[in-house]
Amino acid sequence: MAAETAAPRRRSRLPGDRPLVASPSTWFVWAGVAAFFVFLAGIVVSVLVDSFGRGWFTTWLPEEFTTEWYASAWSEFGLAEVMWVTLVVAAVVVVVSVVVGVPAAYLLARRTFPGKRLVMLLFLLPIMMPPITYGIPLATVMYNMGLGRTLTAVILVNLVPAVPFVIMTMTPFIEQVNPDIERAARMSGARTTAVFTRILAPLLVPGILASSVLVLVRTVGLFELTFLVSGPGSDTLVVAIYRAMTASGGGEARQLISSMGVLYTLTMVVILVIALRFVNPTQLVAQVKETRED
Incomplete structure (x- = not known):
């Protein structure tokens, strides 16, 4: 009787409950979405910086910014x-x-x-x-x-x-x-x-x-x-x-x-x-x- 009292009670999962730990497939999907947005942001930022830059060849950022x-x-x-x-x-x-x-x-x-x-x-x-x-x-x-x-x-x-x-x-x-x-x-x-x-x-x-x-x-x-x-x-x-x-x-x-x-x-x-x-x-x-x- 004491053992039964000490044992933790397992609550039955309701239909709307979600597990706290995501499955590997969920992590894979989120990683793919994150990679897509990273690449997309990189392309947009690269074109945006290029449109304002001058002399951008071997450096991370252009040597000079201009709107010409x-x-x-x-x-x-x-x-x-x-x-x-x-x-x-x-x-x-x-x-x-x-x-x-x-x-x-x-x-x-x-x-x-x-x-x-x-x-x-x-x-x-x-x-x-x-x-x-x-x-x-x-x-x-x-x-x-x-x-x-x-x-x-x-x-x-x-x-x-x-x-x-x-x-x-x-x-x-x-x-x-x-x-x-x-x-x-x-x-x-x-x-x-x-x-x-x-x-x-x-x-x-x-x-x-x-x-x-x-x-x-x-x-x-x-x-x-x-x-x-x-x-x-x-x-x-x-x-x-x-x-x-x-x-x-x-x-x-x-x-x-x-x-x-x-x-x-x-x-x-x-x-x-x-x-x-x-x-x-x-x-x-x-x-x-x-x-x-x-």
């Missing part, structure tokens, strides 16, 4: 115009893809018709296939129509993957909205336009904003399609960086390319920060949960 590389890149490559073109292309592509993609996603989510699976497969192709596979024929069509090296061509080729991306993103989101809400509105006398704009649209705002952010980031960073049809006056920032790297057989100063890379990274970070002020991933999940409960 940014001024030279801004004036030599016309980055003011390049940045403006990038923002215009991104804004137009986002607006057009949402205006076209959301109604198309609604029809795919609410209607059943012969060949629906084939239509969905066709929308998947521009997203799943490498852009260069359909970019070359698409660029050939643009040049034959006289649109090569124009801003219009850049916008059109970026819409090819953007519109299907919005459709494929919004279709499952619309499917999770209870159709009884729309039926009740129609029984109350609301027309289809009023149902879509006043009832369905507010429920879809999180999904629309999320897809817009993804299209925006994708458009700013899309290189292949833009490069095939762009030219002077229609280059986006990512294409301008590539042209700077290959100009004069790669003879441009390395620091100029690094400064343009820093500007590109800052542009993407600013876009994401601004977008995340309007799009909260937790709100998107909560919205989907509410629609399921309804």
